[in-house]
Amino acid sequence: MLRPADRTFATSTDADRWLMRKRIEIEEGRWLDPAEGRTTVRDWSARWLAAVAPQLKHKTQATYRSLINSRINPALDDRELSSLRPITITEWVAAMRIEGLSASRIRQAYRVLSRFMASAVGNDSIPQTPCRGVRLPRMPQTEPHIVTPQEASGIVRAAEKPHDLLIALLAFAGLRVGEAFALRRSDVDVAGGFLPVDENLAEANGTLVFDTPKSYQKRLLRLAPSLAKRLGAYLEELPGGEDALLFTTPAGKPLRYNQWRKAYFDPCRLGGRPRRRDASRPPGLARDVGRRPVWRHDRRTPTWALERKRHHPALRQAGRRP
Template identity: 50%
Template sequence: MPNSKGRRRRFGAVRQLKSGRWQARYRDPATGELQAAPYTFDTKTDADVWLTTTEAEIIRGTFRDPDAGKITVKEWGERWFQAASPHLKRRTVTLYAGLLRLWIYPRMGAYELSAVRPIHVKEWLLSLQKAGLSASRIRTAYRVLSQVFASAVDNELIAVTPCRGIKLPRLPETEPHILSTAEIERLISHLRPPHDLLVKLLAYAGLRIGEAFALRRMDVDLANGMIWVDEALLEDAGQQFFDTPKSHQKRPLALPTYLVKHLRAHLDARVEDEPEALLFLGRTRRPLRYKSWRRTHFDKAVDLAGLKDVTPQDLRATHASQVADRHGVMAAARRLGHANASVTTRHYARSRDGQDAEIAKQLNADHQKAQRARTKKAKAPKRPNGNVARKLHDHSNEDPKSTEQGA
């Protein structure tokens, strides 16, 4: 359509509607189809300005289809989840699916992506708190929703995510129970084979319980005194399955000599002579189940050992703390299979009960040792000046007669 100077516009077109208002139309840069502006204008100049601005955005690469954000949160969430699921662990897929179905779609699903504002997200989080969800579950649900909106931004459906400036409920601070070596050994003494060996691997190799359940004969390298951790036995909705470790990383673990000897005896006496044979099985020769194993073996041993509120995860935390204390956090992170040492520090590296008092005692002993050294140095007789000693020596060698004559 010609502009006010009689020349046809280079980009888009403007026309007046029967209502008297003005409509701007343009070619969608992605599809080439003719699109109308999302609203009409009071004047032809306003429509021209909108087209000029839109053309500039297309040239800069910042243009977004005004209709793209009209897809609902549920519609886009389902597309996102379908694309993301192949890259998630099985239990994570189940968890995310439940959160979307039960807590995200009922409240947020009908909103258009472009209509959601941070206030809506805050109100949604408040509704989850009122429903009685734990802080952990609320934070996980928010993480899922934020990923849905982040993918919408990445795909240029919306310019910014509404998941910003959000204050999440704080997680309750729970400290792991760090055991002493004596407590670990007391716990192990109340376990029958092969469960005593299983707990040793938790406490002295830092394995996750699912990693210990998944160990096979081929994972044990007796010649080099080590094991390879490359699987975990997990459960989802009552179904057991093998998966990669939580960090997806296969890692070698060097073992203390006495633990290697225990493993050798266990392999000889209890494990089938097949590479794929599991090291630990239940009475029915099937893989162990966590809840049943804890109830039948671990928790009973904890009670008999006179311990309280100790979990298998506490043994992993104990190992992490011991390694971090003696060899540094990075060494602990490698043994635990953490890609980032901050995870080790945040969740596992803790001091055991009484360790702080031991540190103070050692600091005091170091101070007293240094003080004794200073006192000893202060009381030591001073060595005579070299010149004085030399004069005394020369005087003692003088001839007495010459001395008298001189006098």
């Protein structure tokens, strides 16, 4: 198939040299169709996201889509893939910094752009990615607060029922908060003292979604006898069938993390009881008390340093998301 050159030449010698280089590229398998490089960022990002979405969790899909629609496309949507250079991406990052966007959000947006540009390289649309050599803003360094077992026990004692049991599972069984919110009656093996973890409750763009645990890894947790006993007593009073959620709102709806944290967890961190609220006031509007804890598995999972050999070694907290 004959294709026109992508530029004109001053002399026939220059044209012959260009044609020779292209023939060598074709013979060596290095030639790229210029038409592929003229695909716009908007079109390629949509095609890439549609291709990878089935492999992603619902929340990750929503995050990628949000970053593409709010950060990448408004700045680069009509640009052709082949026209992007590292300086283009550096200027884009600088514009987000000037706008006052957080370092975390900037790095997330860059990560998504980098992934679908790498996909463009892998599909022979462009010879190399423009996402190279770009300096990103540093994440702010914060000193984590490791809650001791004594503090954890105090938080559990301060919490109102059944949230005291929920917090105990987070602190002493190693559950992530989304996994605890997704626990059902059928998940609990009280007699054996085991807790299978095979489901996670996440919030994506305001919608609650039941999905697989982080990293798609199912696991089996061993409960301390005292905790298994408390959980068994709670199940005897829990209404509903085998698929009933263990922990819900007063209306029986699945818990939302931010509302639960503000209404039930944060007030207990200083040893106080959660404040009673009016029935007309939605849960989660209690004032945030004290510093927010950092998280281990993801930023939404409070964990504590447990120096109890029969459970697991000291847990270190690191504030990062998946």
